[in-house]
Amino acid sequence: MKREDLRNIAIIAHVDHGKTTLVDEMLKQGGTFRSNQVVQDRVMDSNDLERERGITILAKNTSTTYNGVKINIVDTPGHADFGGEVERVLKMVDGVLLLVDAAEGPMPQTRFVLEKALALNLRVIIIINKIDKPDARINEVVDEVLELLMDLGATDEQLDSPTIFCSGRQGTASYSPNVPGENLAPLFDTIISYVQPPQGDETAPLSVLVSSVDYSEYVGRIAVGRIETGVMKVNTEVAVCDYHNPNVSGKAKITAIYQYDGLKQTPVETATVGDIVAFSGIEDINIGNTVCAPGYLNPIPFVKISEPTMEMTFSVNDSPFAGKEGKWVTSRQIRDRLYKELLKDVSLHVEDTDSADSFRVLGRGEMHLSILIETMRREGYEFQVGAPKVLMHKDENGKMLEPYEEFVVDVPEQYMGSVMEKMGTRKGELQSMAPKGSRMELKFIVPSRGLFGYRSEFLTDTHGEGIQSSIFHSYGEFKGEISSRKVGSLIAFETGEAVAYGIFNAQDRGMMFIDPGDKVYAGMVVGSNPKGEDITVNVCKRKHMTNTRASGSDDALRLIPPRHMSLEECLEFLAPDELLEVTPKHIRIRKKLLDHAQRMKAAAAKKEK
Numbered sequence: 001m002k003r004e005d006l007r008n009i010a011i012i013a014h015v016d017h018g019k020t021t022l023v024d025e026m027l028k029q030g031g032t033f034r035s036n037q038v039v040q041d042r043v044m045d046s047n048d049l050e051r052e053r054g055i056t057i058l059a060k061n062t063s064t065t066y067n068g069v070k071i072n073i074v075d076t077p078g079h080a081d082f083g084g085e086v087e088r089v090l091k092m093v094d095g096v097l098l099l100v101d102a103a104e105g106p107m108p109q110t111r112f113v114l115e116k117a118l119a120l121n122l123r124v125i126i127i128i129n130k131i132d133k134p135d136a137r138i139n140e141v142v143d144e145v146l147e148l149l150m151d152l153g154a155t156d157e158q159l160d161s162p163t164i165f166c167s168g169r170q171g172t173a174s175y176s177p178n179v180p181g182e183n184l185a186p187l188f189d190t191i192i193s194y195v196q197p198p199q200g201d202e203t204a205p206l207s208v209l210v211s212s213v214d215y216s217e218y219v220g221r222i223a224v225g226r227i228e229t230g231v232m233k234v235n236t237e238v239a240v241c242d243y244h245n246p247n248v249s250g251k252a253k254i255t256a257i258y259q260y261d262g263l264k265q266t267p268v269e270t271a272t273v274g275d276i277v278a279f280s281g282i283e284d285i286n287i288g289n290t291v292c293a294p295g296y297l298n299p300i301p302f303v304k305i306s307e308p309t310m311e312m313t314f315s316v317n318d319s320p321f322a323g324k325e326g327k328w329v330t331s332r333q334i335r336d337r338l339y340k341e342l343l344k345d346v347s348l349h350v351e352d353t354d355s356a357d358s359f360r361v362l363g364r365g366e367m368h369l370s371i372l373i374e375t376m377r378r379e380g381y382e383f384q385v386g387a388p389k390v391l392m393h394k395d396e397n398g399k400m401l402e403p404y405e406e407f408v409v410d411v412p413e414q415y416m417g418s419v420m421e422k423m424g425t426r427k428g429e430l431q432s433m434a435p436k437g438s439r440m441e442l443k444f445i446v447p448s449r450g451l452f453g454y455r456s457e458f459l460t461d462t463h464g465e466g467i468q469s470s471i472f473h474s475y476g477e478f479k480g481e482i483s484s485r486k487v488g489s490l491i492a493f494e495t496g497e498a499v500a501y502g503i504f505n506a507q508d509r510g511m512m513f514i515d516p517g518d519k520v521y522a523g524m525v526v527g528s529n530p531k532g533e534d535i536t537v538n539v540c541k542r543k544h545m546t547n548t549r550a551s552g553s554d555d556a557l558r559l560i561p562p563r564h565m566s567l568e569e570c571l572e573f574l575a576p577d578e579l580l581e582v583t584p585k586h587i588r589i590r591k592k593l594l595d596h597a598q599r600m601k602a603a604a605a606k607k608e609k
Helices: 019-029 048-053 080-092 108-119 138-151 185-194 331-341 366-378 413-425 454-461 500-509 567-573 596-608
Strands: 006-013 060-066 069-075 095-101 123-129 163-167 172-174 207-216 220-229 237-242 250-253 256-261 264-268 276-280 289-292 310-315 349-352 358-363 383-386 400-412 429-436 439-447 467-477 488-492 525-529 535-537 578-582 587-591
Touching: 006 019, 006 080, 006 108, 006 185, 019 060, 019 069, 019 095, 019 185, 060 185, 069 080, 069 185, 080 108, 080 207, 080 220, 095 108, 095 138, 095 185, 108 123, 108 138, 123 138, 123 185, 138 163, 163 185, 172 185, 207 276, 220 289, 310 331, 310 366, 331 349, 331 358, 358 366, 366 567, 366 578, 400 413, 413 439, 413 454, 439 467, 454 567, 488 587, 500 525, 500 535, 525 535, 525 587, 567 578, 567 587
Parallel strands: 006 069, 006 095, 060 256, 095 123, 123 163, 488 535
Antiparallel strands: 060 069, 163 172, 207 220, 207 289, 220 276, 237 250, 237 289, 256 264, 256 276, 310 358, 310 383, 349 358, 383 578, 400 439, 400 467, 429 439, 488 525, 578 587
16 A cells, blocks of 8 residues: 555754744645634744743654645754654654755754664655855755765765755745745655655554654553554554563553644544554553554564663752742652653653662753753752763773763854863864854864863853754763863852842852842852852851941942853752752752761861872
């Protein structure tokens, strides 16, 4: 059976190259919305975090129709930390739209996802997007994409992939960069003529590979996958098996089937070969499982998801302010929430530790884990996390290996020196250097540890003009000590309310993180000290009331505006002996040992060693 009325495609690109905006226009021009319907921008970025940060975090399904052909579209994340999302959804599609920014060209994430698509032998349509940008380098970028394809060992057919020139924001596409487009018809025509229609035997027993799992409070787990063979019907029995795990087995009944119709899920009674469906009724279904007809177990091979490279410890909040703001604060509630996240996120691992109050959470990068922390915080959870650490491996000879990242920066020429100097101290090795107009693109291979705390520093060094991105490269030999942060912490001496007089006297020591009126406790970090050592300051200290007045000294106190750090900046700032306290209303950095005398003893014992 060949489904000429259907095409399944995924959109892959580096972060911020315009995937979600292009999908908006495809839905509008495919007639998904009524002509008078008010539609928000980036309609596919459905959760608040995605809309605030302007990035796609979760892969999502939608569909549109063109000339009687239904096109199922999967919008994938562009950030390397969510690569696990991309790896699994590519099994559902027959072709990919490779979106490349006409000014930036192919970036590390573009390479990563394209490599996966070529390995699965998917048809590739190259889209040069944002051709209306003033700094677009259209012809150079086309050459760079072809070089990338050759680099990745593409077949002759893949090297002949069609190229479309788009402006996602204006909703236009054309076959030539010199001919302005009027609508997205050239893109739709290319998808229908070039991407293979799904095919399979609808008379064979049912088989569906589960590529994604959603969760609903009402029906439990909802599996999403593409029907490879056979027909799926509501209220029929199915069996579950797994290609990588022969222990997975069981039977269940399909209670509901949904197909994607624009942004809605439409319930259907039956679905057949090539359809991307969401279905419920199987309690403990997991990503990578195969759902088949009973008696015909035939597990479908599934890409092993790349392993995590970073870990953090999540634990119960035990600060003096614990339990004042959070709705969910106990270890059982935190544990349940972390394990619930595993149902949806395949690249996350959670492990119990010797302590009942703390859990090891392993992820793909700082961004991956910070999104989880922010999501839990918004749901009303209160907890604390330790500083991120990289996961070491041992080779067969027992030698220590650590993860390395490919770090690409695009900076104005005058800032190259400071970037190269910083990379040198962080054990980064320069791989290539290429001019891009008035800017330079530098490519480094650097230990993942070396990038901790560097991203905000990079923005300062390049005066906000630098673009940087990184992606996991490989495990390599351990590079030894890398000097971590250069600044020390200013630590509150007593518990109370910060006052202007106390902050005024402390601000000579360094940059403050708090405002007058903020509640602080002994052992909480209230600022940073540029000299690199920890200093205890008393920000709750009030001025003694006397009867004496002196002109000049009693003038209004001039406070330097404090630095309010984001969640990512706090994680980058954390020292090994510090924790980040996360509540629905506040993020506070604190020392593990709150008592000043205990910290002094611990520091003395460390020096003796």
